[in-house]
Structures are given as C-alpha cells and as structure tokens.
Amino acid sequence: MGCHVQLFRLPEEVIADNIFCYLDLKSLVRVSQTCKRLRNCAYTDGNWKILCQRYWLLTERERSTWREDFIAWYIDLGRYMYVYGPIRRLWDRILGCVRIKSPAIYETLNGPPATEQALDDIEYRLQRPLPKELRCSYRICNGQNLKTSHSRETEYGLLGMLIANNYSVCEVLLSAEGILRNLSQENKRRNAVHFTNRFIYPPGLHSTCNGKPGFSMRVCLKDNGDVRIGNVCIQMDETDAVVPTFVYASNFTEWLEQLACRLESKALMVNEGKISQFNSxxxxxxxxxxxxxxxxxxxxxxxxxxxxxxxxxxxxxxxxxxxxxxxxxxxxxxxxxxxxxxxxxxxxxxxxxxxxxxxxxxxxxxxxxxxxxxxxxxxxxxxxxxxxxxxxxxxxxxxxxxxxxxxxxxxxxxxxxxxxxxxxx
Structure with a gap:
C-alpha cells in the first residue's frame, strides 16, 4: 500500500517515461487495468513505440499512433511475438549477405511470406504442430521461389551446391507450398517436416534432375530415439528401428543462426552467384x-x-x-x-x-x-x-x-x- 501511495505522488510523465517504459506487454496491460490514472500513463505513445521496437523491430510509425501499429502487428503475428525479433534479425543478416554475394539467389527469396492458412495446411497434413520458430520464419521469408525443379535455377540453392566426380547436388530452402507438395507425395511421413530439398543430377544434365527428399534436412516433430522434438537433422529413420542421426541443431533458430554465420564467413565460396557447399x-x-x-x-x-x-x-x-x-x-x-x-x-x-x-x-x-x-x-x-x-x-x-x-x-x-x-x- 505504501509503494502504491508513493507511485501516485509521482507526476504522470515520470511514471510513463521512467517506470512503465521497462514493462513488457503483459505487465503494461495489467497495470493499465488498475485505475484511470495508470491507464493514461500506460497508454502513452512512447511506451507503445518501445514495445513496437522490442517485439516487431519497427523503426518508423506506420499508422497514426504506435499503439495502433502494435495492435495491427499483434493481430497478424501475435502468436510469434516472443520469437519474431530473433528470427527477423537472423533473416536480415541472411538476406543482407545474399543480396551482395548472390543476387540470383536473393531474387528467389523475394516472394511474399507464407500465409497462416498454408502453414495450417502443413500441420493438418502432418497431424502435428510445427515449431513456433519454424512457422515464424516462413511468415518472414517463404523459402526459395523456384519456377521448376527441372530448370537450371536449381543450381542457385541457398544452402549451396556440390560437384564431385559424377555426383552433383544443390540444396534449396523449400517454400511452404513446396513442403505441401512434398507432403502430398509422401503421406506416410509424420515424424518430421522437410524444409530443404536436394536436387541431384549428373553434371551437364541439369534438365533431368530428380528430387531426393529422403536426404533433405528436417525438423523433428516427435521424439525419435536420440532425436528430440525441434531438432534439425538429416537421415532420420522414421520407422521403429531408429538409426543414428546427424543432428545439425537443437532447434530451427539455432540452425538459422548457423546459416547466417556461414553466409557471413570469409570461407564461403561463391562462383558466378552460385554458393558452394565446400568450405575453404x-x-x-x-x-x-x-x-x-x-x-x-x-x-x-x-x-x-x-x-x-x-x-x-x-x-x-x-x-x-x-x-x-x-x-x-x-x-x-x-x-x-x-x-x-x-x-x-x-x-x-x-x-x-x-x-x-x-x-x-x-x-x-x-x-x-x-x-x-x-x-x-x-x-x-x-x-x-x-x-x-x-x-x-x-x-x-x-x-x-x-x-x-x-x-x-x-x-x-x-x-x-x-x-x-x-x-x-
């Protein structure tokens, strides 16, 4: 009670600008419901500007008030509020590197973000929820928009290409629509979702490539031996006889950070806009x-x-x-x-x-x-x-x-x- 009285003795601008500016969304909403005076302090536009910057990384106001901006973004992306910032920062790093090092790959990443309906359709097909950070990533960047898997565009995979002897492979980041197409072809898969795809073809015969989703990177949706929910892995056996698996990351955010670091690395090899999987x-x-x-x-x-x-x-x-x-x-x-x-x-x-x-x-x-x-x-x-x-x-x-x-x-x-x-x- 004493603290409550002391707070009310402070000017409203001090309460709003020096105390409430440190509150997160939940705390700010709760304190606004106590009384009219604290509601006025909580609804100061400066506080909502801070929240817009903290959760949505907004630098400029889009509507008449910052609170309106926050509400609009919350309606669209509220379920991702606590993962949006980290995922968006990683994509800003990735796109910044790719724009300079490979404009051709950058163009494939410039399509509209995935819709909630498309992601809901993936979950419906899988009968399992997707990790929140994976869904959020597709709401920011919907993978690579390749016209067809039978064109030379498949050489421009975000995860790079590799040619050794008779073996040639290029790995692309699937769009939500690409994931849905894969799921329609493989209805039995329920333990993982493929978010990358490898196009494998003999050198010089790019028009006859064959997709090999069995070697794609995946996010595990069900504990399976040593592989846990959310792990990013490759070569995971989805039968009861689980074989040892290569685990790339504990979760999708960690994997995305690895990708950003690799693209920023001086060891990254790019030739004619094509990213190599080889490391110098x-x-x-x-x-x-x-x-x-x-x-x-x-x-x-x-x-x-x-x-x-x-x-x-x-x-x-x-x-x-x-x-x-x-x-x-x-x-x-x-x-x-x-x-x-x-x-x-x-x-x-x-x-x-x-x-x-x-x-x-x-x-x-x-x-x-x-x-x-x-x-x-x-x-x-x-x-x-x-x-x-x-x-x-x-x-x-x-x-x-x-x-x-x-x-x-x-x-x-x-x-x-x-x-x-x-x-x-």
Missing part, C-alpha cells in the same frame, strides 16, 4: 613456383553412416590449381602426378594413413596451367574415425625447360563443424 581451408592457399593451390572440404551425410558395424564419414575435397594473371609465359606447366596422404585418428589417438597417388588427377587428366587460368577437381574419401587430415604434393613439368618441380598441397583437416551431437553408435 583454414590455412589458406599455398603458392610455389607461380602455382597456387587452394583446398576446400565438406562432409556428405547421405553417403556417411554412424552405425557402429559400418561406421564411416564420407568427406569430399576440392582442390583448385591456378596461376595469376601477369605471370611470365615461361612459368606455364603441366601436372604430371599427384601423391596424397590421408591420415585419420580416433578418440584414443590411434592413427591410420592411406596413400592416394597416380598420373594427373581424376581419370588421369593432366591440366595445363597458363597465366590467368585455373583448374578445379573434386573427389572424396571415407573416414572411419571422427577426425582426419590430408597432406601431399603435386608434381608439375615446366613447358619451358621440361624441368619437374613439386608443389606441396596445403594440409587440410576433415571436420564436421556444422553438425553437433554427432557420434559413432
């Missing part, structure tokens, strides 16, 4: 005899297994050989041989080394390096331990004096930084 080597390129070597790696979960009886982690690696512009023609050279050593080590520090050597690179190809040219090849290697690394050297022959010289390959490690809680069963 942390040691950076190595240059010797005017030849520069750069290495990038990535884990391929769909070819990996965490089952103890057949444990393996399939890693792809991409090596780029290049020669800068302005180099004298006498430094032109041709690749002769490669010699690579792959070392893996387990938790007990046991090591095993295998050697890969041969003429040229894949299929014996022997690239000829000239000033301003580059040659890229990719291959993969399975590891039976959690970590490993590769070293080696490439032997070149000078086109000028026929002398041979070796260029060491930068040491690079095989890791799974994007996957958490992963272990061999």
């Amino acid at each position: 080597s942390s040691e950076g390129p190595l240059e010797m005899k005017k030849v520069k070597l750069d290495v990038a790696t990535v884990l391929i979960p769909e070819f990996s297994s965490l089952v103890k009886s057949n444990a393996k982690l399939m890693h792809a690696y991409q090596i780029t050989m290049s020669m800068a512009d302005g180099i004298l023609p006498k430094y032109c050279c041709t690749l002769e041989t490669r010699q690579l050593e792959i070392t893996e080590h387990d938790a007990e520090s046991n090591q095993r080394t295998q050697e890969v050597q041969g003429e040229g690179v894949i299929a014996g190809e022997r690239p000829n390096l000239k000033p301003g040219t580059k040659f890229t090849f990719a291959s993969w290697t399975p590891l039976t331990a959690i970590e490993g690394f590769m070293t080696g050297k490439f032997k070149f022959k000078s086109n000028f004096d026929q002398q041979c010289f070796s260029v060491p390959c930068p040491k690079f490690e095989f890791r799974c930084p994007q996957i958490k809680n992963f272990k061999f069963d």
Whole structure:
C-alpha cells in the first residue's frame, strides 16, 4: 500500500517515461487495468513505440499512433511475438549477405511470406504442430521461389551446391507450398517436416534432375530415439528401428543462426552467384613456383553412416590449381602426378594413413596451367574415425625447360563443424 501511495505522488510523465517504459506487454496491460490514472500513463505513445521496437523491430510509425501499429502487428503475428525479433534479425543478416554475394539467389527469396492458412495446411497434413520458430520464419521469408525443379535455377540453392566426380547436388530452402507438395507425395511421413530439398543430377544434365527428399534436412516433430522434438537433422529413420542421426541443431533458430554465420564467413565460396557447399581451408592457399593451390572440404551425410558395424564419414575435397594473371609465359606447366596422404585418428589417438597417388588427377587428366587460368577437381574419401587430415604434393613439368618441380598441397583437416551431437553408435 505504501509503494502504491508513493507511485501516485509521482507526476504522470515520470511514471510513463521512467517506470512503465521497462514493462513488457503483459505487465503494461495489467497495470493499465488498475485505475484511470495508470491507464493514461500506460497508454502513452512512447511506451507503445518501445514495445513496437522490442517485439516487431519497427523503426518508423506506420499508422497514426504506435499503439495502433502494435495492435495491427499483434493481430497478424501475435502468436510469434516472443520469437519474431530473433528470427527477423537472423533473416536480415541472411538476406543482407545474399543480396551482395548472390543476387540470383536473393531474387528467389523475394516472394511474399507464407500465409497462416498454408502453414495450417502443413500441420493438418502432418497431424502435428510445427515449431513456433519454424512457422515464424516462413511468415518472414517463404523459402526459395523456384519456377521448376527441372530448370537450371536449381543450381542457385541457398544452402549451396556440390560437384564431385559424377555426383552433383544443390540444396534449396523449400517454400511452404513446396513442403505441401512434398507432403502430398509422401503421406506416410509424420515424424518430421522437410524444409530443404536436394536436387541431384549428373553434371551437364541439369534438365533431368530428380528430387531426393529422403536426404533433405528436417525438423523433428516427435521424439525419435536420440532425436528430440525441434531438432534439425538429416537421415532420420522414421520407422521403429531408429538409426543414428546427424543432428545439425537443437532447434530451427539455432540452425538459422548457423546459416547466417556461414553466409557471413570469409570461407564461403561463391562462383558466378552460385554458393558452394565446400568450405575453404583454414590455412589458406599455398603458392610455389607461380602455382597456387587452394583446398576446400565438406562432409556428405547421405553417403556417411554412424552405425557402429559400418561406421564411416564420407568427406569430399576440392582442390583448385591456378596461376595469376601477369605471370611470365615461361612459368606455364603441366601436372604430371599427384601423391596424397590421408591420415585419420580416433578418440584414443590411434592413427591410420592411406596413400592416394597416380598420373594427373581424376581419370588421369593432366591440366595445363597458363597465366590467368585455373583448374578445379573434386573427389572424396571415407573416414572411419571422427577426425582426419590430408597432406601431399603435386608434381608439375615446366613447358619451358621440361624441368619437374613439386608443389606441396596445403594440409587440410576433415571436420564436421556444422553438425553437433554427432557420434559413432
């Protein structure tokens, strides 16, 4: 009672601007119902401006008062009020990066946000509610709007493309409509919702790609073995015989933050507006005899297994050989041989080394390096331990004096930084 009396002795502007400005929505509404004087203090437009900034990230007023703005946004997005701000900030980071690094991908993300009806339809098909942060994300950005899965646009996936040997894949972020199409084709799936899709095709035959949703990333909607509700995972067996699963994140917000950090990373590789799934080597390129070597790696979960009886982690690696512009023609050279050593080590520090050597690179190809040219090849290697690394050297022959010289390959490690809680069963 004493505190109540002391509060009433303060001027209304002090109550409104110095006390009520710290209240959240629920507290502000409750205090406004106590008496007329406190109602007037609570309904000061400055307090509603703060709430609009806190929950909806509004910087400019859209209607006659901030309170009207708040009410309008609350009617539309009120169910997401406590997750909207974090999700919106992450999308602002993602779109800001993509707009600069890949305008083509940015255009696919510019469609209208998903409607509540579309998200309700997904839940109806699944017979399970979607995580609130996933629904909120689609109300902000409705995935990628690709005209057709049979066009070259599938090369512009937000999660990047990968080409290694005969394998080519590009992963896109599905729209709500894309999720619904997948659900109509797979009515039996109830434990997870696919929010990404991989288009897999042989290089050069982009018009004949085949969607492979079984390898898509998913949000778990029902506890399933070690996978919990909300986990973002890949390769989850939806039968009773649950196999070990790659868990990327504990929830969708965490996964979205990983995506934002990856797009902001200097290691992100973008070529002609296409994002690569390969991650540049942390040691950076190595240059010797005017030849520069750069290495990038990535884990391929769909070819990996965490089952103890057949444990393996399939890693792809991409090596780029290049020669800068302005180099004298006498430094032109041709690749002769490669010699690579792959070392893996387990938790007990046991090591095993295998050697890969041969003429040229894949299929014996022997690239000829000239000033301003580059040659890229990719291959993969399975590891039976959690970590490993590769070293080696490439032997070149000078086109000028026929002398041979070796260029060491930068040491690079095989890791799974994007996957958490992963272990061999």
